[in-house]
Amino acid sequence: MSEQPGRDAAAPGGAGKSGNGDHEPPGPPAGGTKLPSAQAEEWHRALISVYYYGRQNQGILGRHAPPIGVRSLAYALSVLHHAPVGPVRMALADICRTRAARPTSLTLKSAMDTLLDSYKRHLRRVNADERILGALTSQFEGIFSHVPLDPEEAYAKALGYMVQIEPNQRRNGPPPSIASYSVTSS
Amino acid sequence: MSRPASYTGTATVDNAKAKDFEDSFDPLKWPATAPYLWTDTYLITQVAPTASDLPLNRSDPPDRDPPLDQWTNRRLFEGAVFGGILYRNILQTSLVKTPNPLAPTTISLDYEQVECLDALAYRSFDGGIDLDFGNGSAVENPAGTQVKLTVSKTVHFTQPKPVSHDVNLLAHIMVPLSFDFWLHCGLFI
Numbered sequence: 001m002s003e004q005p006g007r008d009a010a011a012p013g014g015a016g017k018s019g020n021g022d023h024e025p026p027g028p029p030a031g032g033t034k035l036p037s038a039q040a041e042e043w044h045r046a047l048i049s050v051y052y053y054g055r056q057n058q059g060i061l062g063r064h065a066p067p068i069g070v071r072s073l074a075y076a077l078s079v080l081h082h083a084p085v086g087p088v089r090m091a092l093a094d095i096c097r098t099r100a101a102r103p104t105s106l107t108l109k110s111a112m113d114t115l116l117d118s119y120k121r122h123l124r125r126v127n128a129d130e131r132i133l134g135a136l137t138s139q140f141e142g143i144f145s146h147v148p149l150d151p152e153e154a155y156a157k158a159l160g161y162m163v164q165i166e167p168n169q170r171r172n173g174p175p176p177s178i179a180s181y182s183v184t185s186s
Numbered sequence: 187m188s189r190p191a192s193y194t195g196t197a198t199v200d201n202a203k204a205k206d207f208e209d210s211f212d213p214l215k216w217p218a219t220a221p222y223l224w225t226d227t228y229l230i231t232q233v234a235p236t237a238s239d240l241p242l243n244r245s246d247p248p249d250r251d252p253p254l255d256q257w258t259n260r261r262l263f264e265g266a267v268f269g270g271i272l273y274r275n276i277l278q279t280s281l282v283k284t285p286n287p288l289a290p291t292t293i294s295l296d297y298e299q300v301e302c303l304d305a306l307a308y309r310s311f312d313g314g315i316d317l318d319f320g321n322g323s324a325v326e327n328p329a330g331t332q333v334k335l336t337v338s339k340t341v342h343f344t345q346p347k348p349v350s351h352d353v354n355l356l357a358h359i360m361v362p363l364s365f366d367f368w369l370h371c372g373l374f375i
Binding site: 176 | 191192193194195196197198199200201202206217219220221222223225226247265267269270271272274332338349352353355356358359360362363365366367369370372373374
């Protein structure tokens with residue numbers, strides 16, 4: 001993984017460093033305001049790091065060093081492997097989107113494979129069998145079989161595959177699917 | 187000075203209802219759904235129509251009101267984590283579900299910053315925000331088969347001053363990420 005210029009941190013699962021020694025919490029909270037748990041802070045930093053690395057060469061982010069809170073991609077992936085399924089889904093879908101924008105990036109491909117493994121770890125807990133998980137791997141690889149690929153289309157496909165495989169507690173009808181999605185700077 | 191980060195997102199979701207996105211647009215649900223983005227959110231007790239409703243000592247948390255299904259023009263406290271920095275923000279908010287909260291076909295959230303409580307004792311890195319406004323909506327089509335999502339957000343950070351440039355840079359990651367969170371919230375119930 002050569003595209004990892006970010007600030008690094010302590011071991012996965014630990015509280016870690018913020019990347020700025022002046023900004024460590026020196027004591028207990030005051031006044032009853034809830035503080036994030038050390039785990040939640042690490043999941044947060046891991047998630048924003050994955051989002052950062054997919055965009056590090058684009059727009060305003062491409063003109064500056066990695067901002068505070070951003071970890072190395074390898075570290076972020078190791079934290080997310082032990083995170084709840086929510087941030088894992090978000091990171092996996094986003095890495096598909098950013099990989100579509102940079103289809104030759106081996107780093108992003110490797111990151112997608114790692115996040116897919118983390119996601120499948122959650123699915124195994126709800127008894128998804130290996131045949132289904134194998135098909136999921138093929139689906140995710142298939143997203144990138146046609147290039148160039150629109151990043152938002154890759155994002156929608158990744159979300160669609162995850163929606164299809166996860167049991168929904170509220171709906172009886174067909175699974176939802178994303179017909180269109182876009183985010184623009186204004 | 188860094189410019190505000192301002193983004194708009196749209197999505198069309200087939201085979202979905204507006205109600206599926208209730209948790210997406212209800213700020214009171216966010217800390218439970220995403221503790222890695224929010225530590226706490228609650229409606230602030232209204233003291234009087236003209237009062238600020240905020241404690242004189244801004245390090246103290248504002249008084250907490252019970253949760254509601256929907257509301258208009260109420261002040262909301264949010265403890266938001268942003269790049270590892272905790273922001274204690276006060277927003278003027280409206281959460282409206284029509285035609286009714288039990289079976290909404292339209293859900294909308296509007297918010298605008300009132301004040302950032304940037305003085306929480308014992309943490310040297312708590313932050314300040316001088317601009318934070320936006321809205322989001324989920325609108326179901328008449329056939330009840332499709333939902334159109336629209337979200338927008340503009341934000342600018344002022345504190346902690348030594349890293350305010352970094353935090354404003356991070357906003358260009360976090361704002362799109364928050365849109366994704368709202369979408370995920372509705373898709374994975």
